[in-house]
Structures are given as C-alpha cells and as structure tokens.
Amino acid sequence: MASIILRFRSKDGMFRINTSSDSDFVSVLEQLLTKLSSAVNSQSLLLSNSPSQKGEPAKGYCGKTVQELGLKNGDMLFVSYETAIDPNAVPTSTPTVPITTTNLGPTKVQELPIDIALDKQEGLIARPLSSMCRHGARGMCEYCAPLPPWDENYRSEHAIKHISFHAYLKQQAEKHKNNGGSYIAPLEEPDYKIDLHCQQGHQPYPKGICSKCQPSPITLQQQKFRMVDHVEFADSSILNEFLNGWRSTGVQRFGYLYGRYEAFDKVPLGIKAVVESIYEPPQVGEFDGVTLLNWDDEQQIDAIASKLGLTKVGIAYTDLTDSGRKDGTVLCKRHKDSYFLTNLECIMAARFQHKYPNVTKYTSSGKFSSKFVTCVVSGGLLGEIEPRSYQVSTGAEALVEADIITGCTQPSMVYVNENSSTRYVPDIQYSKINEYGLEVKSNAKPTFPVDFLLVSLTDSFPVDPTPMFTSEYHYTIENREFMGDVQDLSTVYKYLNGGDYEVRKAKLCNFHFLCHLARLNILGPQEMESIFKFIVDKNEDDYIRLVESPGWMSLITILEENK
Incomplete structure (x- = not known):
C-alpha cells in the first residue's frame, strides 16, 4: 500500500505521522506518543475530527486499520489528553516561560526599572492649539489632539531617525489589540535557524526538509526602531582617560562601558545609556586593532558595578590614525562613502547583543534584542576625535546566531554563507529606495551592504555633568x-x-x-x-x-x- 501522512493537532503543536492504509492504528498511536509531552497520560488520550468536540478514547481506534477507520492522506485529527502527575517531582521556584504565541498575559520576568517606568507611560506627544482650531481652551480636535509616540511626521520634523523601543512596542500592541480576547505577545524575535530536530515525519536536515523546519525567505530592511536612543558619557574625562592609551602609544584600545539606563526626553519614550566608567580588560593593542585576552576577574568587576547600581551597557574601542600634520588631528576613515562599522564589527556587535539580551515581558521567550551598544572612537570629517554609537538590528542578531553571514574583504559588504550539514540559508533579499523614490528588492547573495544591519544612535556629554565618580583625581588604569x-x-x-x-x-x-x-x-x-x-x-x-x-x-x- 502507498504511504500516507496523517496530521495530529494538540496543545504541544501539530505533528505528521507517516503510515500506510493497511497499518494498524496502534502503530500510529505509538509514533504519536513519542512526539507528545513526556507527561501525557496515555489512558486519557482523546481523538476527534473537530476542535470543538470532546472526541473518543484513542484506545477505541486500536485493532482497526487506517483504511477501516476511513482516514485518508492529509486528514487531521485533534488530540486532547490529561497530564500524568509525578508524585516524586520537585516543583521548581522559577516559573517556566510558555512557548505558545497565545497566552493568558505577558510573560513574568524581571525587567529593568527604566522599562517598568516607561511601560506605565502613554508617551503621547502634546500639541498646542493651532490657527485651525475652532474650539475653546478646554476643547480638542484633530489639529491639536496628542500624537502617538511613533508618529512619522513628528520624527521627520525633529530629525529623529528611529522610533524608540517603547514607542515601537506600543505601536505593535495597538495592532494586536483586537484579538478575540486572547493575549498575543506583540513582539517576536526573528529566528533564521533550521530545526535540526523536526518531528514532521521526515528525516532530519540535510536528508529531509519541510516548510515547518526551514526558515522563511528573508527580506532585509533598515530597522525603524532602536533599543537605545542615546549614549551619554557622564563626564568628558571618562573618554579622555580612555583615549590616553592611544595618545601615549599609538596602539588601539578596547573597553567595557559601565553605566545605567535612564529616560531620554529628546525622543518620545526614549532611553539613554549613561556611561560612568570605561573598564579596560586584558588585551594586546596593535596599530590596526586589538586582541582580547582572558579576563579572569570579570565576574568580580561586574559584582562591584552591580553594588553601585551599574551594569555593562556596551563596549568602546578606538580606530584612530594620526594625520601626520602634528596638530592633533586624525584621519577620517569612517563616512558615508566608506563604512561606519565594518562587517566584522557588525558581527561582533551582534554577538555581544546576543550575550546581553534585553529582558521584556512582551515576548513568549522573555527576551527581545538587546540594549548593549557599540561605540567606536574614530576621526570625524574635520580630523577631530569623536565617538559614534551604534547597535545592530534584530535581523542581524538572528543572521549571526544562525551562522548565515560572515565577513569579506570589502568591509562595507557582508558575505552570505553557503548551505552546510547544519546550516540552511534561505532566499535573502534587501529592500531599498532607489533614485526615483521607488522601493526595489535586490538579491543579497553573495554579498549585501552592511548598512542594512546598522542602527545609529546619538551621543553627547552633559552640559552640567554630575558624574558618580571623581574626574579630578586620576588613578592608574588597569591592564596598561x-x-x-x-x-x-x-x-x-x-x-x-x-x-x-x-x-x-x-x-x-x-x-x-x-x-x-x-x-x-x-x-x-x-x-x-x-x-x-x-x-x-x-x-x-x-x-x-x-x-x-x-x-x-x-x-x-x-x-x-x-x-
């Protein structure tokens, strides 16, 4: 008899079972039980043709062939069961995070204080009365009504390149508002990895593949939101002390930014990373880069920072070359006609962001992207030394996590890897606006521009600095x-x-x-x-x-x- 596929939908997901018309249904149930939760009580297993029906006990199907039960190729049965309780099981104190997309409410996680505070705010953009208003001081109309924090016209008028994370979050929540009463997490991290343990009735990749285990085609676009809007160095001396390593020797330096996250009032519902110190881990500096060494006391330094209410908020590194004019200027290597971050720097930033995820209750996994920033100190257009801060998009994080991209000889381009026994590379395109203002798509293989992975931040020093640490008394910097x-x-x-x-x-x-x-x-x-x-x-x-x-x-x- 020809092989057929039967589909089963349960609270554990949908499964496909390969069988034949003359097979006893017992063999089908045996395959099904291996795919269901290990806590299933097999005696309580019920099968039905409709999700609205309670169904019949599965044991009543045994002793009959698939054909005798009237089942054909592609038929779907709905499965329900009770969980078998292990009396010896020890309950865990940590709540498990549901993996389904429809839950009773937001995931219970410990968010940062800044996220808790901004979550309580509406972030509406107030507008004054205009000449178009035809009402009194207490009235309101379409010309003076507050705007949502993601309003595009407001962004363009105030030169805000990206909306803030919490504005984006509220925009997505607005889209999911009418969902029939069930809660749907408004955020979802992209995942471009192939499922090497797919249980849809075929051999694991690379011997078999289906639409469930392979990632969907990818269209890269410049990300419209950013997790952090601004980087503020609490005092200019913080950056000057970091730069003294290069000024004295000419070799590049790398450091971790220790600080905290605060509200940024220049952007609706914005967040800024306030840097209080730059700690330089063990490293070997060279004229064109840095090699990091083992950092044995990292946990101790993190614990000290935590006692002071600080955490790692990002990394900083120098990329400086003296201009040779003996006036303190440096070469400008990073600009719109070359690159802002190289392909390898983007991949490094993505790995750091993956290592330090952003905790949020608005995803089923309890995390979404990262607030970790990458600051490169390089030369400006006038030869001045200036910091520039970036993050990479959630798509970049997913591409790196799936091992889909790597560096190439042209620093402004990213190379797309080939398929392997553990890596499946879907079709990748990138979308851009051409010189005629039209959106066009181009094939991203074998390379595509780094810019589609970048998210730019602003940075500055405060006008009236109030740093946590003294800037008046210098202490010898570590690992120098x-x-x-x-x-x-x-x-x-x-x-x-x-x-x-x-x-x-x-x-x-x-x-x-x-x-x-x-x-x-x-x-x-x-x-x-x-x-x-x-x-x-x-x-x-x-x-x-x-x-x-x-x-x-x-x-x-x-x-x-x-x-």
Missing part, C-alpha cells in the same frame, strides 16, 4: 602595563597619601581605584560595603565607619610598609 602603568600597593599608597579630609573622601569615588582595591582582598565585605554605600548615598557616616574600621587600618599599615 605596556605603557609602564602598573597597579600595585605603591600605586594605592601614592593615590591615598596626601590631601585633606575632603580630598581623601573624593578619591574613594574612582571606579578603577575601587576595582583594584577589591582585587587586593585586604578589606573585608563590611568595609567594601561601606565604600559602596558612601559612593552611592554620599553619607558622611559611611565614610567615617570605613576609615575607623580594623580592615581600613590594616590596609593603611600594609601600604606604609610597601610604599
């Missing part, structure tokens, strides 16, 4: 031994020695000093906690408690002996 800058006990002694009471207090507020002090392991947890509280709250009692503690006195004694 190649410059002759070494952090040791004598470095701590020289830094703390001298100055009046207020100076000694101010010197505590230095992230590089704090990290070195923690790595010495001389102060105990209580003394370190007093420093953290003093830096955050600026409470005099915490400082007095610290300098009068036995641990601090031991530190001073050790420093005197090793000065």
Whole structure:
C-alpha cells in the first residue's frame, strides 16, 4: 500500500505521522506518543475530527486499520489528553516561560526599572492649539489632539531617525489589540535557524526538509526602531582617560562601558545609556586593532558595578590614525562613502547583543534584542576625535546566531554563507529606495551592504555633568602595563597619601581605584560595603565607619610598609 501522512493537532503543536492504509492504528498511536509531552497520560488520550468536540478514547481506534477507520492522506485529527502527575517531582521556584504565541498575559520576568517606568507611560506627544482650531481652551480636535509616540511626521520634523523601543512596542500592541480576547505577545524575535530536530515525519536536515523546519525567505530592511536612543558619557574625562592609551602609544584600545539606563526626553519614550566608567580588560593593542585576552576577574568587576547600581551597557574601542600634520588631528576613515562599522564589527556587535539580551515581558521567550551598544572612537570629517554609537538590528542578531553571514574583504559588504550539514540559508533579499523614490528588492547573495544591519544612535556629554565618580583625581588604569602603568600597593599608597579630609573622601569615588582595591582582598565585605554605600548615598557616616574600621587600618599599615 502507498504511504500516507496523517496530521495530529494538540496543545504541544501539530505533528505528521507517516503510515500506510493497511497499518494498524496502534502503530500510529505509538509514533504519536513519542512526539507528545513526556507527561501525557496515555489512558486519557482523546481523538476527534473537530476542535470543538470532546472526541473518543484513542484506545477505541486500536485493532482497526487506517483504511477501516476511513482516514485518508492529509486528514487531521485533534488530540486532547490529561497530564500524568509525578508524585516524586520537585516543583521548581522559577516559573517556566510558555512557548505558545497565545497566552493568558505577558510573560513574568524581571525587567529593568527604566522599562517598568516607561511601560506605565502613554508617551503621547502634546500639541498646542493651532490657527485651525475652532474650539475653546478646554476643547480638542484633530489639529491639536496628542500624537502617538511613533508618529512619522513628528520624527521627520525633529530629525529623529528611529522610533524608540517603547514607542515601537506600543505601536505593535495597538495592532494586536483586537484579538478575540486572547493575549498575543506583540513582539517576536526573528529566528533564521533550521530545526535540526523536526518531528514532521521526515528525516532530519540535510536528508529531509519541510516548510515547518526551514526558515522563511528573508527580506532585509533598515530597522525603524532602536533599543537605545542615546549614549551619554557622564563626564568628558571618562573618554579622555580612555583615549590616553592611544595618545601615549599609538596602539588601539578596547573597553567595557559601565553605566545605567535612564529616560531620554529628546525622543518620545526614549532611553539613554549613561556611561560612568570605561573598564579596560586584558588585551594586546596593535596599530590596526586589538586582541582580547582572558579576563579572569570579570565576574568580580561586574559584582562591584552591580553594588553601585551599574551594569555593562556596551563596549568602546578606538580606530584612530594620526594625520601626520602634528596638530592633533586624525584621519577620517569612517563616512558615508566608506563604512561606519565594518562587517566584522557588525558581527561582533551582534554577538555581544546576543550575550546581553534585553529582558521584556512582551515576548513568549522573555527576551527581545538587546540594549548593549557599540561605540567606536574614530576621526570625524574635520580630523577631530569623536565617538559614534551604534547597535545592530534584530535581523542581524538572528543572521549571526544562525551562522548565515560572515565577513569579506570589502568591509562595507557582508558575505552570505553557503548551505552546510547544519546550516540552511534561505532566499535573502534587501529592500531599498532607489533614485526615483521607488522601493526595489535586490538579491543579497553573495554579498549585501552592511548598512542594512546598522542602527545609529546619538551621543553627547552633559552640559552640567554630575558624574558618580571623581574626574579630578586620576588613578592608574588597569591592564596598561605596556605603557609602564602598573597597579600595585605603591600605586594605592601614592593615590591615598596626601590631601585633606575632603580630598581623601573624593578619591574613594574612582571606579578603577575601587576595582583594584577589591582585587587586593585586604578589606573585608563590611568595609567594601561601606565604600559602596558612601559612593552611592554620599553619607558622611559611611565614610567615617570605613576609615575607623580594623580592615581600613590594616590596609593603611600594609601600604606604609610597601610604599
């Protein structure tokens, strides 16, 4: 008999079973049970022809062939069952995240405070009365009614290139508002990976493939929203200290941006990353790049930052070449006619964004893209040194995660990989507006422009800076031994020695000093906690408690002996 396919739909998904018309239905059930949840109670299995019917017990179908049951190729049966409860199972305290697209409500996750605050705001853009209004001061009409935070005309008038993440989120939620009463997560991360464990009745890829396991064709467009709108360096000295590594040696430097996320009022429902310090991990700088080394104390530095309410918000690296004119200018290598980020830098940014995902309750997975930014310090059009901040799109993250793209010899282009035993590359096109204002699509294979993966951010320094850490007193930067800058006990002694009471207090507020002090392991947890509280709250009692503690006195004694 010819082989046929029967389809079964359950709360675990839809499955396809390969069988033949003269096969006993028992063999079909045996295949089905291997695809359903391991917690299924086989005695409670019910089958029906309609999702609205309760169905008949599956055991009543046994002993009959598929043909005798009147089932034909492509027929669908609806499956329902009860879950078998394991009395020895230990309940977990962590709630599981549902994978279905229709849930009772948003996923329960711990979002960042900025996301919780912006989620409560409508973000409507207020408009004043205009000459077209024909009503009183308390009235409202189409000419003065508030605009939604994603309004395109407002963006174009105020030169806002991308809408903010929360504006985009509310725009998507508006589209899903009328969904028959069931909740549909407004956000969904793109996934371009092929399912290597597809259970639709065929052999795994590359021996078999179907529409369920293969990714859909991809059309790349420049992303209309951005997860972070602005990067603000809390003080100009933060960037200047970072640049001194290049100024002294001519080799490039790499650092992690430690800061926090705050509201950005220049964009409706906007977010800015406020950078309080740049920490330089172990690295080997070269004239045209940086090689990162193992960073053994990364978790310790992250823990220190966390105590101060900070986290990694991005990375920064230099790409500077002196102009040779001996006037402090540098070459401008990154512009609209060359590139802003190279293909390898885009892939690096995507990997960092995937490593530090953005937590949100508005996806079934509990995460969506990332707030992690990439800042490259390079030369401007006038030869000045300037930071430029970027992110890559959610599509770029998915392409890198699926191993679909890689770098090529032309830095402004991205190469599309070939199919392999673990990688399926779907059709990829990119859409752009031509010189006649028309949208046209081009084949992305074998290469396509990097620009379709980039999202640009703005950056600046505050007019009235109020940094968390002191900018007046410099401490030796970590991992700069190649410059002759070494952090040791004598470095701590020289830094703390001298100055009046207020100076000694101010010197505590230095992230590089704090990290070195923690790595010495001389102060105990209580003394370190007093420093953290003093830096955050600026409470005099915490400082007095610290300098009068036995641990601090031991530190001073050790420093005197090793000065």
